[in-house]
Amino acid sequence: MSPAEEVKSRLDIIDVVSEYFPLKPAGANWRARCPFHEERTPSFMVSKSKQIWHCFGCGEGGDIFSFVMKQEGLEFPDALRLLADKAGVRLKAEDPTIRSERQRLMALLEAAVVFWSEVLWREVSAKSAMSYLVEERKLKPETIRAWRLGYASDSWEALINHLVKLGYKEEEMIKSGVAIRKMETRGRGAYDRFRNRIIFPIANTSGQIIGISGRTLSSSETEAKYVNTPETLLYYKGQVLYGLDKAKTSVKQQNLAIIVEGNMDAIASHETGVANVVASSGTALTQDQVRLLKRFTDNLAFAFDADAAGSGLKPLLKPNQCWSIISAEPSRSTILRNCRTNRR
Ligand SMILES: [Zn+2]
Incomplete structure (x- = not known):
């Protein structure tokens, strides 16, 4: 059985859809107002026996994977991973379907967030960042942890050096938005985008990190108060809501x-x-x-x-x-x- 088939055999499409919006029984099926087009009378149907969904209004339809892909805005490998987690199906890391570029960039951002969080909690250079969060903004330590806030130190290469050690390529760091290519070196070399900034990880609805927002600690007028990752393969400004x-x-x-x-x-x-x-x-x-x-x-x-x-x-x-x-x-x-x- 393929991982996708195993996931399907373990999950019920009714449960999965119901996590997003309520379904009402309609004969042998379940129905709701379609999440993919504007409508007043429900024409979005889900069949428990066939484990499929179909909208009679806009014609969209498919299985549990296509539903999650559309609903969460994911590509197949990411939808597979999300549903495999739910189903308790272990995917092999070398499974080619999950080694998409998006997945790799998400893993990179996850590693960056872990790094910045450790800097915030452990390093002396993060003292002013911590005092901003705790004294000025009155955040509790558990809140800082829950939101995975971090600190990017005032360095041009602290993150890059760390990510290189983890095996990430400069190209990937640039693509994920955490690094910027140096202009003067004709396409070689990069530097950290976030420097002396409080890090706010931006997650998708499933909690996976897709972008970063950094608030400056510098009082300089020339410094932008917030710097965000640019639009990347993962992060489309205007399609995410923080929190x-x-x-x-x-x-x-x-x-x-x-x-x-x-x-x-x-x-x-x-x-x-x-x-x-x-x-x-x-x-x-x-x-x-x-x-x-x-x-x-x-x-x-x-x-x-x-x-x-x-x-x-x-x-x-x-x-x-x-x-x-x-x-x-x-x-x-x-x-x-x-x-x-x-x-x-
Ligand atoms: Zn529809």
Whole structure:
């Protein structure tokens, strides 16, 4: 039996789909509103006996793998890995299907995050980073660990040297976004993108690291406050929400997602026990991000600092969706709201 067949034999498509949104029984099948197209009456059907899904609205359909690929935005090898984990099927490391380039880059980012975290906890040079997190932002040590925050020291090659030791190639470091090619050496040599920065790992909905956001500790005006990995094979800006991997369960339970601007705001909120919060990471919310959230809830609330950010959201939000925009300005608690938030 191939690993894919074994995974299929151990998992029930009904359970897997139900982890993303509720299914209702419909005769011999189960149904829901289709996550892949806009609709009011459910035409997304799942068959327990055949272990397949099909949408009579948009015509999409397939098996457990194609569902997870579409739902999570994964390629087959990554969907196989995710479902194999769920099914308790061990994949051999040398299995060619899981040695995709994406997988390799994810492993590289994972190694980088482990490295930066160790620097934060162990190295003297990270003292100001730690005091920023603990004293200024009042984060608990367990929060810092849970969000896997780290520190990139003020060095041009600390990470690169570490990754070389682990067997990664310079080309891979550049492709993953953690290193930048040196301009003056005609395509040879690279340096660390993140220097003297607090590291916020950016994860996909499954919790795999796909990108990095780094906040500077320098007070220099010329230094960008945040530096992110550029768009890579793994990371498409505007298709990720910071913290969604940690917030998704609570978003589903509360049937409400609260979107804040800053990564640190999301972390602080989770620390106080409000866990249905994600961050747009300071950029304007995109349609893809709204779609991502709609897998878990139809109700969105925006908690932004100023009216300016809120007004830019209006064109994105559809009238048949429930949303509200909460302004932190004391004069108005809610500036926009299109319907009563339908909380379960
Ligand atoms: Zn559909």
